[in-house]
Amino acid sequence: MKTKKAHLDLQQYGMFVALIAIFLIFNVATGGNNATPVNMNNLVMQNGYVVILATGMLLCVLTGNIDLGVGSIVAVTGAVAAILVVDKGASIPVAFLVALLIGLASGAFVGFFVAYIGIPPFVVTLATMLMGRGLTYTLLQAQTKGPLPENFNKIGAGFLPKIGANLDILCLVVAAAATVLLVFSELNDIRTKKKYGFETIPVWQSAVKVIVIAAIIWFFFIKLAQYNGIPMILVLMFVIVAIYHFITSKTVAGRQIYALGGNAKAARLSGINTKRVFFWVYTNMGFLAAVAGIVLAARNASATPKAGDGFEMDAIASCYIGGAAAAGGVGTIIGAVVGAFIMGILNNGMSLMGWSTDIQKIVKGLVLLGAVTFDIVSNRRKGN
Amino acid sequence: MPDIILEMNHITKAFSGVKALDDVNLKVEKGTIHALCGENGAGKSTLMNVLSGVYPFGTYEGDIIYKGEKCEFHKIKDSEDKGIVIIHQELALSPYLSIAENVFMGNEQTDIKGVINWRKTRSAAKEILAEVGLEGENVDTPVNKLGVGKQQLIEIAKAMTKNVELLILDEPTAALNDEESAHLLEIMLNLKKKGVTCIMISHKLNEIEYVADEITIIRDGKTIETLNKKTDEFTEDRIIKGMVGRELTNRYPLREGPDYNIGEVILEVKDWNVFHPDDPTRQVIKNVNFNVRAGEVVGFAGLMGAGRTELAMSIFGREYGQHITGSIKMHGKPVKIHKVSDAIANKIAYTSEDRKTYGLVLIDDVKHNMTMAALKQSFSNHGIVNANEEILKAEEYKKKINVKANSVNQVVSSLSGGNQQKVVLAKWMLAQPDVLILDEPTRGIDVGAKYEIYEAINDLAKMGKAIIVISSEMPEIIGTCDRAYVINEGEICGELGKEDITQERIMEYIMAHGRKGGNE
Known part of the structure; x- marks a missing residue:
């Protein structure tokens, strides 16, 4: 076999390309309205909780399953936090803590039935979806609970303090730091590959990749700098995505999830406690649903019985659009995040164009189907 | 002149260059029980799959002459239409459906097309059950409530609804106890009286000695000999000699x-x-x-x-x-x-006989599969994977046991069976058992x-x-x-x-x- 030079796997970045393409299409269609500083800020604010849910959902999808109950858990935890603060006069940290514990408990509840009783996750989470929604309506007596105090709302609607008058300096610092980090990690990657004698992609391709990503980062942060600076939720999102990216790609626990999803029997016979993995994947999903619940309540400055309705579908769709396989074992956190933003840009762009939510659903459905079809067909052509 | 129902002449079948069958000949007389003997992997099941159309015409060489007519079976349905039915070792019953439904599966009793006549289904099922010695069974019982022995008989009943003339049984008694086996053998002798021809693959030589009229022995994809009950020595020792007599070099x-x-x-x-x-x-x-x-x-x-x-x-x-x-x-x-x-x-380490189901994550690469069992012990610090060490060890074992892969990043599903097996072996060697x-x-x-x-x-x-x-x-x-x-x-x-x-x-x-x- 002749030695072949590696090339940048475009398919690996296909989702990024699609993200940019969709953004540009709407940019033309809305006459540039989707690239205004306000709207860029909205994109982050509106999609924060979907991104958070998608990171948790990706772990479920990696096992070859989904969690239908997250939308309801978002509602329950948001409602509990709101009731504690508004009605019971609890302090905000206490309310957050209780909401997170409830999320953990509901996740452990699902995990217990899935892992130790052996009920299919689809069934268990369908049950928690119904129970959670019913519980929310009962707790809130079908009323909206609000308004929530300003300190509560910061987590969903607040910003990091702005430095400078017009253009936020902090944004620029972050963008600069990200660029340095990006270049450094690419160089490091090339060095390791060379050290182990692996094929490296041509330098110009590396350069193009870095330049494109850096351009997106600068574009994004300059827009944010022109508005109110860095939203709190962006920080939270970044931290969560970074943690879960690390877990899935660098830890034993993460590897065990992939092994389980790829072949549960082989994983078991390799000494992996598959039940425990299942349990923690679903417990974790409950926890992240609670985080999303708090963020959503904070952004709306209130808890509503219908909160989080359909979020589970957005999170699941994000994972699939981001290249995760429905059969399990394939997918990345970054992919799920990109998937979530593709959905977000679609939503946002169509809203800006004044399309009704009914039409938006049709388009979202088609995009989901199209993305997965593209993925499967192009994989088949490659012969794996 | 004996009445020959089936002749398979010069059958050769290769799988990616390896000959599983090499010029195999089989002659089966009508109304007899013909046994196929040979070691595991000798080619018995492959031969029967050629006959029943599992491997369609054109994927093998040689002729099948059935009832004096040259046949080209392209799918299983083609051979079934001619009255050739094969019952595989793994039973093809739908566990939650009733006996009657299973007996007529794919052959439903209808008056109007597509609408099942349940009265007819039940009564016809009852009649057929009697023929296989299951008179007492309620035809509405789900088949998973029956033992394996009775399930095997349901398979035969199912074959009979298809007007079977040549019945092929692959290891019919492998999963049965002695009583059930004896019953099944009696049923086979009964069918023989009714003029049904049977080909039986079995390892149980005492059973073969008891029911078979003729035995064809296959070894390494070749026909070795055919023994006849009337003319040849017909003992277990004689059969074993035919089955195993090979030189090892x-x-x-x-x-x-x-x-x-x-x-x-x-x-x-x-x-x-x-x-x-x-x-x-x-x-x-x-x-x-x-x-x-x-x-x-x-x-x-x-x-x-x-x-x-x-x-x-x-x-x-x-x-x-x-x-x-x-x-x-x-x-x-x-x-x-x-x-x-x-x-x-x-x-202690164990490598499964079924590497694809129990041994490998096929969608993952060589290195991840190799380190799967030892990841926690040998390739991580406080739960964080040491990816460099992982690559080095995988490279080392790839060389050591000669895994033919482009790199340790190659996905294992694209490796050949032998190389997949080496990956499994490396996985357990890395666990240092x-x-x-x-x-x-x-x-x-x-x-x-x-x-x-x-x-x-x-x-x-x-x-x-x-x-x-x-x-x-x-x-x-x-x-x-x-x-x-x-x-x-x-x-x-x-x-x-x-x-x-x-x-x-x-x-x-x-x-x-x-x-x-x-x-x-």
Whole structure:
């Protein structure tokens, strides 16, 4: 076999390309309205909780399953936090803590039935979806609970303090730091590959990749700098995505999830406690649903019985659009995040164009189907 | 002039260049029971799959002449239309449907097209059940409520609704107890009286001796001979001679010299009893005792379904069975093994006979598969994977046992069977066990890769590991093992030292044990 030079796997970045393409299409269609500083800020604010849910959902999808109950858990935890603060006069940290514990408990509840009783996750989470929604309506007596105090709302609607008058300096610092980090990690990657004698992609391709990503980062942060600076939720999102990216790609626990999803029997016979993995994947999903619940309540400055309705579908769709396989074992956190933003840009762009939510659903459905079809067909052509 | 119903002439069938059948000839007389004998992998099932159209016309060479007419079957339906029905070892019944529904599956009783006539279905099912000796059964019973023996009879009933003239049974009694087997054989003799011709594949030579009129022996994809009950000697010994009479020429690397030493007992299993995971009354492993020494390769010989895999998996973290009793000692000390991670911690490794289902994550790459069992112990710090170390070790083992892959990043599903097996072996070598249980380590892989696996086994022995080789290929047991246990129906029925391991001795033990079981 002749030695072949590696090339940048475009398919690996296909989702990024699609993200940019969709953004540009709407940019033309809305006459540039989707690239205004306000709207860029909205994109982050509106999609924060979907991104958070998608990171948790990706772990479920990696096992070859989904969690239908997250939308309801978002509602329950948001409602509990709101009731504690508004009605019971609890302090905000206490309310957050209780909401997170409830999320953990509901996740452990699902995990217990899935892992130790052996009920299919689809069934268990369908049950928690119904129970959670019913519980929310009962707790809130079908009323909206609000308004929530300003300190509560910061987590969903607040910003990091702005430095400078017009253009936020902090944004620029972050963008600069990200660029340095990006270049450094690419160089490091090339060095390791060379050290182990692996094929490296041509330098110009590396350069193009870095330049494109850096351009997106600068574009994004300059827009944010022109508005109110860095939203709190962006920080939270970044931290969560970074943690879960690390877990899935660098830890034993993460590897065990992939092994389980790829072949549960082989994983078991390799000494992996598959039940425990299942349990923690679903417990974790409950926890992240609670985080999303708090963020959503904070952004709306209130808890509503219908909160989080359909979020589970957005999170699941994000994972699939981001290249995760429905059969399990394939997918990345970054992919799920990109998937979530593709959905977000679609939503946002169509809203800006004044399309009704009914039409938006049709388009979202088609995009989901199209993305997965593209993925499967192009994989088949490659012969794996 | 005998009335020949089926002639298969010069059948040759190759799988990616390897000939599974090489100029095979088979002649079956109408109204007789014809047995096909041969070792596992000799080509019996392949021949029957050619006949029934599983391998369509054009994918093999040679002619099939059925009832004097040359046939070209492109799919199973084609052969069924002519009255040829095959009943596979794995039953094709739908477990939650009733007996009547199963009997007429794919052949539903209707008046109006597409609408089932239940009255007709039930009464017709009743009639057919009587023919296979199941008069007493309620036709509305779901088939999963029946034992395997009765399910086998339902399969035959199903074949009869298709106006079967030539019935092929692949290991029909493998999963049955003696009483059920005897009943099935009677049913076969009954069918013969009614003019149905049977071809039967079986390892149970005493049964063949009893029911068959003619026997064709296949070895290594070639027809060796056909014996006739009336004219030839028709004994088990005679059949065994035909089945195993092959010369062995250097297919196994030698394990001799000062580097190879057999030392202390490493693994000792005593009074091991295991019950079936779904049926607590069925004992699968009965009072098994065995041991393996350092540097020793011990074979578990026996036929398919003898309980060897079940024995291994029940020891390996209780992955098979329930109500397991008995004791395991490692290096003379009793150990408690409740789950796979306990087994790994006690330095026991097991490679499955089915590498694709139980051994590999096919969508993942070579390095991740290799490190899967040892990830926590050897390739991580505080739960964080040391990816560099992982790549280095994977590269090392790739070279060591010659895994033919472009790199350790290649996805294992794209490797050949032999190389996949090497990845599995590397996975367990990386877990640094003292005992390796290798279940059918060379199943379905080519001769060259087999040799390399045997060399790897020798290397492990040299390092003082205790190795158990489970194999249905007797030459493999003979060629690789220092000692062998013969296992039949969940019991150890014999132990053979290096010089005594021969195919004849193994078969004798199995036959003797089978007869003893029959008398009880």
